[in-house]
Amino acid sequence: MNSSILIIGLTMALSIFLGLRARKGQEMKLEQWAVAERNFGSLIMFVLMAGEMFSTFVFLGASGAAYRMGGPTIYIFCALTYIIPFWILPPIWRYAKKHNLLTQSDFFAKKYDSKPLGLLVAVIGVISIIPYIVLQLKGFQIIVSEASYGMIPPTIAVWVGMIIVTVFVYVSGIHGSAWTAVLKDILMLVVILFLGTYLPFHYYGGVQPMFEALDQAKPGFLLLPDKGLSISWYVSICLTIALGQYMWPHCFGASLSSKSETALRKNTAVLPLYQIILVFILFIGFTAVLQVPNLEGAASDLALFQISKQVLPPWFIGVIGSAGLLAALVPCSLLVLTAATILSKNIYKAVKPETSDKKLAQLTKIFVPILSLVSLYFTFFGGNTMLTLLTMAYSFVLQLFPPLAFSLMKKNPITKAGASVGMVVGVALVAYFTITNQTMASLFPSAPHLIQDLDIGVVAITINTFIMLLVSVVTSRVLVQKPLINDINS
Amino acid sequence: MKKWIALLTIIPAIGSLTVINKIEPYIFGLPFIVFWSTAWLILTSVCLFICNAIYDKREEKQQ
Numbered sequence: 399m400n401s402s403i404l405i406i407g408l409t410m411a412l413s414i415f416l417g418l419r420a421r422k423g424q425e426m427k428l429e430q431w432a433v434a435e436r437n438f439g440s441l442i443m444f445v446l447m448a449g450e451m452f453s454t455f456v457f458l459g460a461s462g463a464a465y466r467m468g469g470p471t472i473y474i475f476c477a478l479t480y481i482i483p484f485w486i487l488p489p490i491w492r493y494a495k496k497h498n499l500l501t502q503s504d505f506f507a508k509k510y511d512s513k514p515l516g517l518l519v520a521v522i523g524v525i526s527i528i529p530y531i532v533l534q535l536k537g538f539q540i541i542v543s544e545a546s547y548g549m550i551p552p553t554i555a556v557w558v559g560m561i562i563v564t565v566f567v568y569v570s571g572i573h574g575s576a577w578t579a580v581l582k583d584i585l586m587l588v589v590i591l592f593l594g595t596y597l598p599f600h601y602y603g604g605v606q607p608m609f610e611a612l613d614q615a616k617p618g619f620l621l622l623p624d625k626g627l628s629i630s631w632y633v634s635i636c637l638t639i640a641l642g643q644y645m646w647p648h649c650f651g652a653s654l655s656s657k658s659e660t661a662l663r664k665n666t667a668v669l670p671l672y673q674i675i676l677v678f679i680l681f682i683g684f685t686a687v688l689q690v691p692n693l694e695g696a697a698s699d700l701a702l703f704q705i706s707k708q709v710l711p712p713w714f715i716g717v718i719g720s721a722g723l724l725a726a727l728v729p730c731s732l733l734v735l736t737a738a739t740i741l742s743k744n745i746y747k748a749v750k751p752e753t754s755d756k757k758l759a760q761l762t763k764i765f766v767p768i769l770s771l772v773s774l775y776f777t778f779f780g781g782n783t784m785l786t787l788l789t790m791a792y793s794f795v796l797q798l799f800p801p802l803a804f805s806l807m808k809k810n811p812i813t814k815a816g817a818s819v820g821m822v823v824g825v826a827l828v829a830y831f832t833i834t835n836q837t838m839a840s841l842f843p844s845a846p847h848l849i850q851d852l853d854i855g856v857v858a859i860t861i862n863t864f865i866m867l868l869v870s871v872v873t874s875r876v877l878v879q880k881p882l883i884n885d886i887n888s
Numbered sequence: 889m890k891k892w893i894a895l896l897t898i899i900p901a902i903g904s905l906t907v908i909n910k911i912e913p914y915i916f917g918l919p920f921i922v923f924w925s926t927a928w929l930i931l932t933s934v935c936l937f938i939c940n941a942i943y944d945k946r947e948e949k950q951q
Contacts (some may be wrong), residue, residue: 472925477932484936606917613911613919620919622909629909663943667936670929677918677926 405716417566454537462699464683470627503744520744523647526791538726545719582724594678642796738765793855797824820866
């Protein structure tokens with residue numbers, strides 16, 4: 399038991415050390431602090447981008463989802479997710495470099511030549527990021543209290559975690575997360591590969607016997623069912639993730655920190671291979687189904703820890719805990735960093751344009767602890783509705799995709815009015831559906847399952863695109879007509 | 889050309905779901921549906937590497 403706490407403590411100390419050491423000998427301007435002056439080579443970029451995806455969700459959520467949902471969990475490694483960034487990231491990066499843009503909001507504002515549009519994107523970004531941070535903190539809570547066998551109280555764990563994040567984001571900016579991300583990825587790879595192979599072999603003598611036993615005990619558990627988590631659900635959720643993933647301001651921002659376009663493209667080509675690790679997480683969850691039965695609802699997220707504790711010594715639980723806590727802290731710091739930059743550069747500056755760059759850099763740092771406190775507040779008092787909020791946030795950022803995709807075309811048919819109205823409608827629809835607890839099934843009770851099982855984000859993005867095109871056609875006519883009238887007058 | 893290669897990876901990955909939604913046969917110890925989605929991770933990566941190579945060559949020519 400003590401060996402487990404010792405290992406967790408050492409990992410925390412090491413991550414602080416790495417985070418603080420990262421800034422050594424570097425003068426930090428805002429661009430250096432936020433995107434490292436686009437100086438990250440392939441390897442570190444890769445770890446940063448992949449690292450953000452391998453958060454606590456993967457660790458606890460994915461094994462829990464496999465335990466709870468069975469076969470449909472394969473949606474978490476849909477290959478489609480990695481084709482989209484391959485096409486959209488390089489042009490985004492080129493444009494951002496040419497115009498010296500730091501954030502997603504800058505990008506939209508420049509592309510559509512509209513500061514209010516940039517502000518809108520910034521607000522959507524910050525609103526979406528906070529539930530994401532809270533989810534990481536909640537995961538952190540579970541990981542530390544489970545791995546310490548309940549010896550470290552969750553409340554203290556979260557405070558310590560958030561203080562670490564605040565300190566190294568404040569001091570080192572993106573450099574801090576980059577080096578800790580390397581440590582985290584190595585630890586996670588080792589732990590997941592080991593558990594994913596050891597557990598099925600220990601309990602069933604192999605992976606195939608494990609699947610066979612599971613299929614026999616629960617027929618149909620490993621397949622996509624006819625309704626509910628059906629094929630049309632699978633396709634729509636894959637689309638939501640594929641299109642939405644890089645609309646997260648932090649993913650968008652992290653890709654801007656790449657040194658070259660080639661580095662960026664190489665990264666997106668390797669990312670799918672990296673996802674194979676998720677298959678091993680599935681093994682862990684599937685093994686747990688028959689071995690630690692009766693975990694219901696939120697408790698299913700404990701599947702990984704429960705089954706590991708049955709067979710592994712405390713020091714190894716400590717190693718698992720260390721990997722898990724870094725999996726929460728690294729994405730958390732990237733999220734806080736992004737949100738702080740957006741708040742100062744895209745929201746504060748949009749309201750008060752005369753702010754100097756030096757003042758702005760100071761402001762960004764002040765926002766770091768403020769954001770941390772807000773997230774802590776929601777972690778303690780937000781209740782379990784956070785998961786619902788995260789699903790909502792995912793569908794929120796998805797609404798940024800249509801105007802972005804169109805803006806990459808040589809001749810963008812979308813006007814700023816069209817883009818804004820489309821996004822607002824999309825976001826409003828998602829919020830309405832979530833708050834009133836509606837799904838496609840409850841809205842259209844008599845529709846075929848093909849339609850009923852659609853993810854709400856996909857429905858909203860479709861309506862969003864339609865309205866965006868409609869408004870753009872109307873507003874661009876107005877724009878074309880105006881000069882004509884002027885001509886007649888003169 | 890490279891656009892078509894990328895598109896090719898999408899169609900089989902989601903279009904043939906009805907056919908692959910089954911457990912038998914097991915391949916490398918994985919139920920067919922799990923094997924299929926894993927295989928596409930590898931194939932996607934390979935396709936994107938080919939795209940990269942084509943892309944780089946074209947850029948060299950232009951210079």
